[in-house]
Structure formats: structure tokens, C-alpha cells
Amino acid sequence: MHRSPRAYVIAVTTSAAAVLAVAALSWGDAAACAGPACTPRAAAPGHSTAASTVTAPPIAAPAAGPPGGERAGNATMSAPTSPPATTAPTATGQPAGPRDPLRQPFASTSIWNTPIGSGAVYERTYLRAEDKVALEPNTFAHPARAGSYATYTLRGPDGGAYDADGVTYGGRCRGTANLGPVLFPRSTVIGDAVVAPTYASPGNATAVVYPDGRTLLQLRSAARCGADSEPHGNRATEADLYGDGTYGGHAGSGLSSIGGQLAPGELSGPAPIAHALQLGVWAQKYLAYEPDDDQPGFRWPADRNDADAATVYCTLEPCRDAPDRRLKMGALLAINPSLTMDHVRLTNPAAIKIFEALRDFGGYVVADTYAPTNQLGIDAAALNEVDQDDPAWRRDVRAIFNHLWLVDNNAPDRIGGGGTPRVAPPAPLPRPATGPSELPRTGWVASASHHPEQAAAALDADPASGWRSRQRLAGGQWFQVDLGAKRVFSRLTLDAEAFPFDYAHEFDVLTSADGNRWTRVTRAGGARSSAVTFPRQNARYLRLVAVGDGIEASQTWSIGDLRLWRNDAVSFR
Template identity: 30%
Template sequence: MPKAFVPLLVGALVVSLATPVLGDTEWHSVGRGMVSGVSGAALIRHSATEVVTLVVRDNKKPGQNRAAVVTFREGAEPVVEPLTWQGAEPADLEAVDAVPGSPAASPARDVYAWPFAWDSVWNLPLATTAEYQAFDPRFQWLYLDKEDISVDPGFPVKTVRQNDTGERNRVHTDPKLEADGSWNHCATLLMDTPDKKTVLQGQPMTLTKGGDPSWNYSWKPLSLTGQGIEGCHGGSGLSGIGGTIRGGELVGPQPIRHALKLGMNCGLSCSKANNGFRWPAYKADKGWQDRYHGTNPHVNMGSLMALPPDYDLSWITRPDVRKIAETLKTYGAYIVDATGGKSTNSLAMDQKYAHEFPNIDSAEMRTVLHSLAVITNSGQATPGGGSLTTPRRAECAPAFADGTGGAPPNCGASVR
């Protein structure tokens, strides 16, 4: 059966890229047979690692696909996501282009790079009604809590061994990823499911490059398009991918568009109040009754920490520190784990990109985190310090490529 192909340079998809994703004369299969043929294409977005396009197909019969999102990534086969046409299906669909200034021209969200629904705790900016209470965690040093993330559907499929349940599952595993089984190595791997949008989490992971992963503690499968709260942080039961600093976020031109994750020196800072945890956390550390010695009842596993809106950032000279500080003013950070001692705090980051955060333990970064406040009115009904209709400190998350998962048009719109 003949294959359908699309080149990088075709019709409306004319992209000038200094990127290794594709050569400028390569053709790539996007399906088999005449019904997979491409009649037009438009660029959704591009970066140094991927090109995402909308393609249309001039099919005539009811039920035949009319449009799809095609994602090209370096070293991987294109990922094709057919879209469901809303309303009467067109019979003569020969071209497509973005209309400048229209909502349809807004960049779609990549479910793998920016997962979860718009109202997930990880994606909601702080509410303008958030109430701040100063809190100094009294740490001395900072480090990166390095997480293992492999959610590219183009990665090879391996079998993960879940030692606690005895289960085996097929997962897409980055061939360059490795983990030595030490704590925490909180891992999130994309399952080889038909939807390609379900992840499995566990810790601590053991993996040699190109091998099959394993871990000792497992969590249930989680959709990348849902709320994304639960996961492999043992201290809180919170997500191993939500809130993680991902590759390119600290060095790219765009702001970080999600909350962060904070490891806290609970021996000094975490309170026994509320049984040691609050929403969105599911639990506190084992032995919290003896381990937590903080005196502020608002500081627990799951607490939301942030820089006050009037906090001055002008003194910060290091770009990575400045970006973290901006994110802490706009989204904040959730406490997800206890650190290894009273003298340390941590921020969670994809381990493959740790080199992009050289100043994690700089004097500037320590000063920023010593300036955090706890949001005292963040809860299930008031996430980020306000109801979902409350103005936010940034625009809310847009829709995914298939049109789902996006915020209402007025979410955050009145924020200045």
C-alpha cells in the first residue's frame, strides 16, 4: 500500500530553522494510503527539538480524516494525531493557514512538554487574592532533586519491572536515560498505550542506557490531559512530572508556565498540623510525627510557597535565578518532599537538563528562596489563593493541539 509523505518545506509550511530536527529536503511518512495524503499544512510552533504542524486532507467521504497534528522530533518518526472535525465535514479541503491575530492562531500546547488540564494545580497562576505570610525555611544549601522523565512517543519501547506489584508494563524509554536506583530518582515514563497520553510513575528507578527500567514503588497510570496531581514523590504523593523544570525552560526565551516543586528541610520547617499535609498532597512522610518540627501550621506537605507580588527582582544578575524568581512570583512552588537534612532545600528538575541550572546553590538563589512566603488561603476550592473565576497573575494555559484542555477565554485576562 502506498505511503503518504510530507516534507519540512511544503506549501504554507515554510520554516527557516537553525535546528537539527529535520533536514530541509527530507520527506517523512505521515500515514498509509490515499486517505492519509496531505493537501495543505501550516506551522503551529517550532523549537530546537521539534516542529509541530497542522495538516489537512482533501478526503471526500464521511468519517475519513480531514485534519491532523503532526509532530517531528529529532531522531524519531513523526507522531500523527488525527483531529475530530466539529460540524459538517468539508468536501474540498485543499489548504490551511493561520489567521494572524485570531484565537486559532494562538500556539497550541504540547501535551508532552506542557501537560495537564488548564485548572491543574501545576498550571494555574497565583490568584490576585492570594494571601501571603512571610516564612523563612532557614536552610543553608540548595540542590537539584533530579527527576527521570521520558514521555516522547518516538522513544523505543521497553518493559518496566515494578518490583512492589510484580507487574510489567511497556513504556517509551529515552535511550540516553540512566538511573542508579538511589533516592529519589522519581521517574515518569510514557506508557505504550493507544492514546500515547498515559504515564506510569515509580521510584527509585534503576536503568542502564538502552535497557529496561525497574523501580521499587509504583503509582497508578496517570493521564497527561487530566489533573495530574498524584505521583511518585514519596513525601507527599505528588506528581513526578507536574511542576518539574523541563529542558529548555531556563535557557529559552519564554517564561516558565507552571508551578515548581520544592523539597523542604522538614526537620526545621514542616509542621505537624493537619497530620503533616494539606491539599493537594495525599500524605506526609512516614514518621512525620517525629520528623517534623516546624512551628508554622500553614507549612506542610502540599503547601504553596511564593514570592510576594511586590518582591523586587532588579538585583538578580544570573539569568537562571531570575527566571526561577519570576516563576515563584507568578505560579509559586508546592512542597512535595522532605530533603535529606535540616540544612538543605531543593528544586525539582529533569536530570537530563541539570546543566541548564548552574546557579542552583548560588547566593542569589538562596536569597530568593529565603524570601518565600506561604500562601495561607490556597485550598481545593481556592487553588493558588482564589476560586477558578478569580483573576490570575498570568494568562491561563491554552488548549492542546486537539482543542481540549484549555482555559476559558477570560481566565487571567484581567490581570495586570
């Protein structure tokens, strides 16, 4: 969530057509570049300044046939297999038959779709409802909703319009920074930050499904002030609509743009809400920050805290004098099942459904509201399904926030606390029809600006080994791969799950035929697992160059596993 002293506003318009068309726009084709982004910069004292190489051990080519199996992180797009059947004591309301990934995305085993378990450890905390509970809209564009697509240049949201409390708002659509080509629906409009009638600087977490039906472009601080114009926003990591969907466009946590959002029909329809929810809380009052901790203001599954957390988080009571160090960005909150509906006396039908979802699946803290507000993430297309001015709605949702407990043992190996799930997980997704093909890594040679002798570990198929810069993250640091010969590829994935806070938040992707003249392909958004799709390349060399510093001074850059893919189902022509 971007900072705003008052309200949050968004405007989204889409068309109902389902025609797909891709217009042409090239960016950086065959362009040579120079400077620190292309040429290895001087390394820190004690580290090699040369691009000395290390040969990676041969990696066998993937077996022929369709891909299969889900993998942790956003770093793959292999087709998922159905998860094992789970016996649940109260498996009420399970969706029947194949699940629609556009309505409820991601694997049944993702954090968003895994129910709270019988092993959950519930802990009281000091979180309380604020005066206002708001629905925070996300933009979700896909072919069935948004109509035809075209290729545009993504621009940074770096224009200026007005200042409030030392922060500049508005003018996102005036940004000029070139962040590379993206596919975007022609008709989708995303409201900018505004000056009147109230100051508003929404986070505008955005997700766009590409024409292959599974690649998910994700943006934060997004805006698009007119149809068929260049979109603006900071690029977050991509996701696979059929994958785990952990990371994305929520700037303060790094969590998914759309995972856990309330979808059209969920508040107004009869079926239960069968997934975890997106929650926003006021970080100044509630979120702990430990400057000496490796993860100072966040916990799994979040992979970051806000950049200003050191001066904003936990600066008001009740957190300031007695912080609850368990309550950080990414915390899983839930209704303790010992609390019944009769205890809270809810009457609003939509609020009752939210109560049940938070009891059975919980909700993840994805954003700081930066105001006396609690928030629930929602697809902008569903905003009209509840009257937020209804006194019963306001009373009931505030009561729900007053009864949220912390699930303290939520972890990668026991999502929701482990044990027998309270309800059955959502039905598995159907097997996707298409997927990218991975390039075999036989004979690849890796080098790096720092500790090049360890670079090959990013290519050894063991994400837990990996390359580590062991230096404070700074713009200009680079990692390079010589593929041995020209190869065709259009997608990059990086896995740093073994290194919780060691990844580049932004990095430029460059390619070269000879290792001397480089072409900037795109700018990618980093995460603990990162992915980016770009126009098809036919190149021998790949270089990744870090852009900017880390959120925290302790942050470094690590790559546990690097892979390249060819995805012919996505075209930027």
C-alpha cells in the same frame, strides 16, 4: 525524597529515536492464587466476614461520540475541553497557540498551571534558605525522547547494598518483588542509589508516557541499572497527560512526578516559566506535624506525608519549639508581589526566571530534602542548562528561598488563592486523538471485607457517597465487583477525593471468570485519585486487595467511585 545523609545523584540516558515497538512478556496469565490476597480474610470484630453482595443501581452507558470535559482527580482520561478564557491584568509571556503536553503537561486548570490570584492570602513563615540549593532531577521518558518501548516486569526496589544511620541504600536494581507488567523505553537508564564518592539515595520520581500519548506511568524510588533490563521502583498512581496531573511519584507528598518540573529550555530560553514549580525543603527544620490532626503532616493538594514524619518532621529549630502549623507538605509558597526584583538584586538570568515564576505561579512543597538543602525539581534532560557552581546562581537562588511566603488560602475551589490571576494561564492543550472507553456499570454488584452493605455506593456515580471500610487500613482488606458477565477491560480508576486520607497506598488487582480462581494482574499505587493500566482482561469479577498498612494509624480505606475502562491504544503484547 528518600533519605540520605549527604548528596543526591541520578544518571539518565535516553536515545533520540522515535520508533515504538512493544515486546511480549506475560505475567500471571490464567494463574490461580490462594491465601489472603485472593480469599476474603476474616473481618475485624463487628464486621461481616462473608462476601455478601449489594446490587448497585443501574448506571446509564455513556453517550456515543468523543469524550469531553476535564474532571477533578486523576481518575478519568476523557478528552479535555478548552477552559474559559481568563482576563489577566498582566498577561505577559503567555504561550501562543496549542501547547505541547510533552513540554508542559496537564490541563490549564491544574494546580501546576494555575497562576496565583488576586485573592491570595500571603503569610510570612520561618522558611529560610539552607547552605545549598540543588536541582533535583526527575526522569521523564516519552516516545520522542526515549526510542522504542518493550514490556517488562516492574520489580520492587528492595535490594540492599549499604547502611547509613540505620537506613539501607543502594541495590535497588537487585529487587525481586514482582509488581506486574509495565511498558518502558528500552534505552532509558535511571541511576541507583550509590555508595561512592558520596552516599546518595535520590527519590527518582519517574514518569513514562505510554504509546497512546497520554497514559503516564509514574514511579518513585526508581532505578534501572542497564538498558533493556527490568525497571525497578514503587508504582505510584498513573496520570493522564491531558488531565489535572495532581498525584504521582513524589513519595513524601504523593504529588506528580513531573508536574511543575523545570523543562528543557525553560532556564536558558527567553520565554517565561509559565507554571508552578516543585520545591523541596528540610522537613526537620520547617514542616509541621500534628499527630492528632486528620492530615498530620500535609495539606491540600498533597495526599500524604512521609512515613517517618512523626519522628522526623519538626524536630529541629525553628520548628521544634514554635511550629508553623500552616507549613506542611503540599504547601503553596510564592514570592509576595510587593517584593520587586530591585529588592533582592538578582543577577543570574536563570534565577531571575525562577523568581518570576514563583511570583506569578508559586511552587508546591513536594519533598523533604532530609538535609540542609533547598531543592527545585527539574527534568533530568535540562540539568546542563545552569551552572550550579556559579556563585551568582547560588546567591540568587538562596535569596529567593529567603523571600518565599505561604499562600494560606490555596484550596481546590480557589487554586492560587482565587480572584483575578496575575498572569494568563498557559494555552489550552489540543484535543487528544484517542482515549479509553468506559464500561457501563449497569447491573454491577459490589461486596467488601468490611461494611459490604455500603459497597454499592462506590458504583452510584456519586464520588461523595462511596464505600468506607471504617477500619484501620491493613493488608488483606478487599473490595470486589461482579460485572454480571465477562467484560473486556484494561484500566481501573478510583476516586476518593471526598475522603482526604482514606485510600490504599498499594493494592493488588485480581480478576476471575468464576469468582473462585483468581489471577493477579498487577500491583497498583494508590492516591486520593488512583489509576492503573494493565494487560487486557476478559473477566467477570474484579477484586482489589490492600497491600500493607497506612502511613498513619488513623488511615482507613474508602472508594468514592470505581470505574473500568478499555484502552485499546495501550498493548502489552
